[in-house]
Amino acid sequence: MSDEPKTPGTSNRVLIAWLVGAAVLVAIVAVDYTVHHHAHFAADGIDVDAMPEFFPVFGLVCGFVLVLISKTLSIALKRKDTFYADD
Amino acid sequence: MQMTDLPPAAVLFAGALLLPLFKGKWRFAVALALPLLALADSWAVITEGGASFIPFMGMTLQPVHVHAATPVFATIFCIMLAGGVLFSMNDDRRVELTAAFVYAGGALGVAFAGDLVTMFVFWEVMTLGSTIIIWSGRQNDSYGAGLRYFGMHALGGVALLMGIIIVVTQRLHEGAADPLAFGHFSAMVDGWSHLGWDNAGMWLILVGMLVNAGAPPFSSWIPDAYPEGSTSGTVFLSAFTTKTAVFTLLVAFAGVEVLIYLGVYMAIYGVVYGVNANNMRRLLCYSLVNQVGFMLIGIGVGTKLSIDGAAAHAFAHIVYKALLLMATGSVLAMTGKFRLGELGGLYRTMPVTMWCLIIGGLSISGFPLTSGFTSKSMVVQAIVDESSRMAALGEPHTYLIVTWFLFQAATAGVFLDACVKLTWFIFFQKDSGLRPPDPPWNMKAAMIAFAFICILLGVFPGILYQILPYQGEAAEYAKVVYSLEHVMVMLGMLGFSGLAFFLLLPILKRGSYIHLDIDWIWRRFIPRFWKEVLLPLLQQLDNAQKAILESLPGRGMRDANLPPPIARRMGNMWAVSVPVFLIVLMLLVYLVVYFVIPTL
Amino acid sequence: MKDNPIMRLAVRWNIPFMLIFALYTQAHGELGPGGGFQSGVIVAAAFILYGLVFGGAEMRRVVPRWFTDLLGAVGVLIYAGAGVYAMAMGYEFLDHAALMPSNPGGAEPWGMTIVEYGVGITVFGVMMTIFNEITEGTNPEDNEPTDDSADTEYGS
Amino acid sequence: MELIRHNLPALIVVTPLVIGLLTSIIGRRGLGWWMAMGTTAAGLAMSVQLLVDVLAQGDRTVEYLMGNWPVPFGIGYSVDPLNATVLLIVSLLGAVITLYARKSVASEVPAGKLNFFYALWLFCITGLLGITITGDAFNLYVLLEISSLSTYTLVAMGKDRNRRALTAAVNYVVLGSIGACFYLVGVAYLYMATGSLNIADIAERLQPIYASWGTEAPIYQKTVITGFAFMAVGLSLKLALFPLHGWLPNAYTYAPSSVSALLASTATKVGAYAFIRVIFTLMGVGFAFGRLHTDVALMVCSGAAILVGSWLAIRQTNVKKLLAYSSIAQIGYIALGFALANKDGITASVIHLFNHALTKGGMFLALGIVMYRVGGTRLSDLRGLGRKLPITMGAFTAGGLGLIGVPLTSGFISKWYLVSACLEQGRYELAAIVLVGSVLALVYVWRVVETIYFGKREDEVNVREAPASMLVPTLILVGASIYFGVDSSFTTHIAGEAADFLLKVKP
Known part of the structure; x- marks a missing residue:
């Protein structure tokens, strides 16, 4: 128990982890640019998913949207976790 | 006896009975060996294409039947049980482990069920086993959560049973060779889109299965009940109920768009x-x-x-x-x-x-x-x-x-x-x-x-x-x-x-x-509504009923100036007056029914 | 009422006639109006009249309780016994031909007579038992609740 | 042997009557129980033999003439698959519950009255068996009164434990007598119209009367119909069919434990039988349902019985009373079955007569053990007994599962047939009521089971498991109710025979 509480980013190891993560994302973007995606629903004229970097963007947007939906709902539905126990 | 004569589920049920007899290392060894034995048995049955028949109310039960999806589900159920046993072995929760064997046995039974009744029986066995697992979780709200879980699944079970009875009756009337058979339903009823009486059985079965699958509006039982299990209990719980529901839906309702x-x-x-x-x-x-x-x-x-x-x-x-x-x-x-x-x-x-x-x-x-x-x-x-x-x-x-x-x-x-x-x-x-x-x-x-x-x-x-x-x-x-x-x-x-x-x-x-x-409705709204609206109303009605009874003529006997022994003997005579009134009323009803209806 | 001389006299004079009438009713049961049931009631009425005037205890001194209780059962046993006897002899239950296999028609009145006496005895016994039950010491009542609202609740 | 076999229909009624009389005279101390036990065991043997004989007959009937007087002048007893089954139910339950009764009754009834108790016990069984076997409408009334009068007294014998037994008995006397009177009035009307008292003979003589109704000059139309109405109400009361169930809950609750068990498992079943007999044999189903619409009245009553009975059961805190209300609901299932008047319906009815007798009998016996060991049957008395009386409470729980209709219990079989009968008639709403009733049953059984296994006792009473003489009969009944849920071939066979007989399908 000698370690002092640390916040992320203060130690070198954590910094390295952050950098590796960033590097992976950059690599994904780079590789994705070279891969040919074919449109899944070409028959319906939908080819947005064949655009380069569609899926990274889609992932980011979905992450944002879902979290925002959750948090919006949370405002209305949030209760103390003893809510039902209080009966 | 050949291995294939033994229903795989029976191995696990036997395990549930045997386990309490063992202690320490032996218990561990037996508990770990049984799922593997059941796995071996399952595969023996699968390769043999096992089929056993039991007569039931003029129809046949088929407790060991191999569906196309049986191998994958039987295998994972056995592996899961073994893993769960290994995980739980340092914890001395005897009831929980026995219940887990019953639970897994039920799941394995469903995976091999060749007819609707067998499927339903094992389905309910699972409900029982899983409820006991939740109760042995001994968390803060384990008891209440287990109760809600049990109630939810009991209702699902009723829908399932009702559906089964309707479907079997319909098939009997159509003269189907094997009315109890559990197989591809969706092909049998065309026009899934319409919700008529003739499809009611199918819909009820679907609803019963969907309750266990955690489909809306019943999704909330999963996050309500499962976290109340013990560390090992929740592991067991996560594996069987929803996946047997997936199995049955897969067997019976493949291609149904609403899914x-x-x-x-x-x-x-x-x-x-x-x-x-x-x-x-x-x-x-x-x-x-x-x-x-x-x-x-x-x-x-x-x-x-x-x-x-x-x-x-x-x-x-x-x-x-x-x-x-x-x-x-x-x-x-x-x-x-x-x-x-x-x-x-x-x-x-x-x-x-x-x-x-x-x-x-x-x-x-x-x-x-x-x-x-x-x-x-x-x-x-x-x-x-x-x-x-x-x-x-x-x-x-x-x-x-x-x-x-x-x-x-x-x-x-x-x-x-x-x-x-x-x-x-x-x-x-x-x-x-x-x-x-x-x-x-x-x-x-x-x-x-x-x-x-x-x-x-x-x-x-x-x-x-x-x-x-x-x-x-x-x-x-x-x-x-x-x-x-x-x-x-x-x-x-x-x-x-x-x-x-x-x-x-x-x-x-x-x-x-x-x-x-959504469970707010039955956890908070309905209890509150009951307590604050319905209950006072019912009590009012009760009081009103008492007041009416008090005012009936027979009631007067108690207060009349009769000699004490007779008055005491008359004691509760007034309690008779209401039933007697009902008797007369019923006579009137019958007379009306008999005299008026035929002339209409 | 036992201090009222008119009552005492009337009762004492009436009882013998009642008993004789009862016997008449009994004897003519299978032919004329009457029979075991009525005669049993009349006999019982005679004793109950006695009991009403002189008190239940006095009546029970004359016909002890165990005796009347016994008669209630014995009468039916006579009735059923006649039937069982027929069965044992290879006839149907209560087929009185069994009493005189040589003359089935003549046996019938005998059978009916036996049955009627059984009925009479039983009815007498039961009437007396009912009277005894009513007049024998009443239990001190207690004040337990007699309505059953305590057994009901609304949910939990 | 041949002598006995020939006289079986009479002996099965006469034996308990005669032995009962003897019991009242000489059955003091323990002897009374032995006499009752011997008699009921013999009765069981006779009813089994009768059932075998009936099923062996080509026309499925065994006739017996009292005093060799030909029908319709004398009283004829006739046995067919339906009443052979009911005879079996009554004598089986009678024997098993008598086996149980010795210690239970000794603890609840004063020693000096034991001989009367067993005498009345045998009279009650005499009456029930007699109602079932007789083919004579008036004789049925007499036997109804024999069983009822003895039952009133048996119920009142619970007074030493709880004085409310007296009130319950008085209520029962008043209502039961009205019911019997109504039935008698009905018989009188029919006698007026037909001049006969034999059920089969009345049915035959009614045919020309029915035939005349469509014409210009109807014969006895109002007489016959009024007679039926009186009979229907009187029998509904005996059957405790909602809303005429008022006498039942308290009578069951405050009677001695063994009496509750006997009543619950046989008395209402015999009432149901009598109703079925009147509708199907006497009135004729085509007429009763087709023209008079008795079925509508029955369906409404039984549907309401299922819902209201179960609902009231949920509200009880005395478990005996809870079971009594549950019986009212179960009677609803039985009545619903024969109201549907198709083969599955009658089969369901007869199977449920049998299964419910076993299940409810077993549960009342288990409660009797609680009474014997703990001294009360309120919910609070049962709290935490799961550990103290594991076998008894296990039996009770298994019986409860049967009431709900869980598969592999006999209740499932009955409900299966009942629901398919509803569906066959296209009565979806009735099928739904049956299902709702099951859910309500789940709730009231759960309330008790929860108390038994999860309740905490404040007072640590030291109770031991019941003596074997009480435990074995309980387990026999509950075990049988489970057995007939797993292997239902026997019950479905005899019930199917009964249904075929009633619907006049010749084998």
């Missing part, structure tokens, strides 16, 4: 509520709903590949969900804390648990080289194939396109939620000061074994593909599963939804909150 919509709702619901969840095991329960949603989509699409995908995903899901719950259970066991806000910084002292959790998390999000990738992508591919097939035929298929996009969105979401968020809050974020060690060896062994299976199935999908219902389609798909395009789709989506998590970290605050769900 797609329900599945999409569940997939999104699981993520949305999961993001908000603070209890780590409750978060995993929400993701369980999300994953079952994927399976329902697979069943609803109903092509061979999508059914394969649903079955494979159920297999993979049992493993990684158990792994995730083992890991979180280990954290709970070692720290006694389950709120994400109270944890953090555990990577220092629990590396094994951390890596297992990460592997489980990657699997649940379908990361390449994990089992989730090889199973889930089958469903995705099936949606695309079915869509282009229908496009070629000119049939409406827009819903499939929408489903595909939402499916992918939910995939991205579950990575954010069940992998990144969970790992981050438990093992990293700010240091909570907790320094617990890794759990005892048996828990570590169980986690490592399941993590190994996740990776194994991710790297060598052929192992799983060859026991799927439609092996030909699966083998075809095995050739393209690791195409660069597939891999890059997943990496791109997952990587950047992870980025979204870190970008949004400031608003992902962690308080001790729960979020209201």
Whole structure:
């Protein structure tokens, strides 16, 4: 128990982890640019998913949207976790 | 007696009876040997194509029957039980282990049920076993949660039973050769879209199965009940109930469109509520709903590949969900804390648990080289194939396109939620000061074994593909599963939804909150309504009734000036006056019915 | 009432006639109006009249309780016994031909007579038992609740 | 042997009557029980033999003439698959519950009255068996009164434990007598119209009367119909069919434990039998249901019985009374079955007569053990008994599962047939009521089971498991109710025979 509480980013190891993560994302973007995606629903004229970097963007947007939906709902539905126990 | 004469479920039920007789190491050995024995027995039956018949009310029961999806489900149920036993062995919860054997036995029984009655009986056995597991959780609200769980499943069971009776009666009238047979229903009734009396049986069966699958509006029982199990109990719970429901839906209702919509709702619901969840095991329960949603989509699409995908995903899901719950259970066991806000910084002292959790998390999000990738992508591919097939035929298929996009969105979401968020809050974020060690060896062994299976199935999908219902389609798909395009789709989506998590970290605050769900209706609204509206009303009625009784002439006898002994003997004579009045009333009713109705 | 001389006299004079009338009713049961049931009631009425005037205890001194209780059962046994006897002899239950196999028609009145006496005895015994039950010491009543609202509740 | 076999229909009624009389005279101390036990055991043997004989007959009937007087002048006993089954139910339950009764009764009834108790016990069984076997409408009334009068007294014998037994008995006397009177009035009306008292003969003589109704000059139309109405109400009361169930809950609750068990498992069953007999044999089903719409009245009553009975059962805190209300609901299932008047319906009815007798009998016996060991049957008395009386409470729980209709219990078989009968007639709403009734049953059984296994006792009473003489009969009944749920071939066979007989399908 000698370690002092640390916040992320203060130690070198954590910094390295952050950098590796960033590097992976950059690599994904780079590789994705070279891969040919074919449109899944070409028959319906939908080819947005064949655009380069569609899926990274889609992932980011979905992450944002879902979290925002959750948090919006949370405002209305949030209760103390003893809510039902209080009966 | 040959091995194939022995129903696999019976092995586990025998185990449930035997286990209390053993202690210590022997108990461990027996408990671990029995699931493996049941596995061997299952495969003996599967290769023999087992069939046994028992006469029942002029029809035949078929307790050992091999459906196309039986091998994959029977196998995973046995493996799961063995893993769960290994995980739970340091904990002396005797009742729970026995109940787990009953529970798994019920699940295995459903997987081999060749007729509706057998299926229903094992179905209810599962309800019983799982309820006892919840009760032996001894958490704060285990008892109440178990009760709600039991009530929910009892109602589901009634719907299922009612449906079975209707369907069997209809079949008997149609002169079907085997009215009890449990098989492909959706082909028997055309026009699923109409909800008439002649389809009522099918709908009721579907509803009964969907309750167990955690479909809306009954999704909330999963996050309500499962976190109340013990560390090992929740592991058992996560595996069987929902997956047997998936199995039965797969056998009976493949290709029923409504399952797609329900599945999409569940997939999104699981993520949305999961993001908000603070209890780590409750978060995993929400993701369980999300994953079952994927399976329902697979069943609803109903092509061979999508059914394969649903079955494979159920297999993979049992493993990684158990792994995730083992890991979180280990954290709970070692720290006694389950709120994400109270944890953090555990990577220092629990590396094994951390890596297992990460592997489980990657699997649940379908990361390449994990089992989730090889199973889930089958469903995705099936949606695309079915869509282009229908496009070629000119049939409406827009819903499939929408489903595909939402499916992918939910995939991205579950990575954010069940992998990144969970790992981050438990093992990293700010240091909570907790320094617990890794759990005892048996828990570590169980986690490592399941993590190994996740990776194994991710790297060598052929192992799983060859026991799927439609092996030909699966083998075809095995050739393209690791195409660069597939891999890059997943990496791109997952990587950047992870980025979204870190970008949004400031608003992902962690308080001790729960979020209201539909179960608010029966947990809060109905009890309150009963207590504050109906109950006073009923009491008013009761008082009114008493007042009327008091005013009846017979009542006067008590107060009349009769000599005391007679008055006492008359005591409660007035209580007779109401029934006598009813007698006269009934006579009147009968006379009216007899005299008036025939003349009408 | 036992201090009222008119009552005492009337009762004492009446009882013998009642008993004789009862016997008449009994004897003519199978031919004329009457029979075991009525005669039993009349006999019992005679004794009950006695009991009403002189008190139940006095009546029970004359015909002890155990005796009347016994008669209630014995009468039916006579009735049923005649039937069982027929059965044992290879006839149907209550087929009185069994009493005189040589002359089935002549046996019938005998059978009916036996049955009627059985009925009479039983009715007498039962009437007396009922009277005894009513007049024998009444239990001190207690004040337990007699309505059953305590057994009901609304949910939990 | 041949002598006995020939006279079986008479002996099965006469034996308990004669032995009962002897019991009242000489059955003091323990002897009374031995006499009752011997008699009921013999009765069981006879009813089994009768059932075998009946099923062996080509026309499925065994006739017996009292005093060799030909029908319709004398009283004829006739046995067919239906009443052979009911005879078996009554004598089986009678024998098993008598086996149980010795210690239970000794603890609840004063020693000086034991001979009367067993005498009345045998009279009650005499009456029930007699109602079942007789083919004479008036004789049925006499036997009805024999069983009823003895039952009133048996119920009142619970007074030493709880004085409310007296009130319950008085209520029962008043209502039971009205019911019997109504039945008698009905018989009188029919006698007026037909000049006969034999059920089969009345049915035959009614045919020309029915035929005349469509014409210009109807014969005895109002007489016959009024007679039927009186009979229907009187029998509904005996059967405790909602809303005429008022006498039942308290009578069951405050009677001695063994009496409750006997009543619950046989008395209402015999009432149901009598109702079935009147509708199907006497009135003729085509007429009773086709023209007079008795079935509508029955369906409404039984549907309401299921819902109201179950609902009231949920509200009880005395478990005996809870079971009594549950019986009212179960009577609803029975009545619903024969109201549907198709083969599945009657089969369901007869099977449920049998299964419910076993199940409810077993549960009342288990409660009797609680009474014997703990001294009360309120919910609070049962609290936490799961550990103290594991076998008894296990039996009770198994019986409860049967009431709900869980598969592999006999209740499932009955409900299966009942629901398919409803569906066959297209009565979906009735099928739904049956299902709702099952859910309500789940609730009231659960309330008790929860108390038994999860309740905490404040007072640590030291109770031991019941003596074997009480435990074995309980287990026999509950075990049988489970057995007939797993292997239902026997019950479905005899019930099917009974249904075929009533619907006049010749084998």
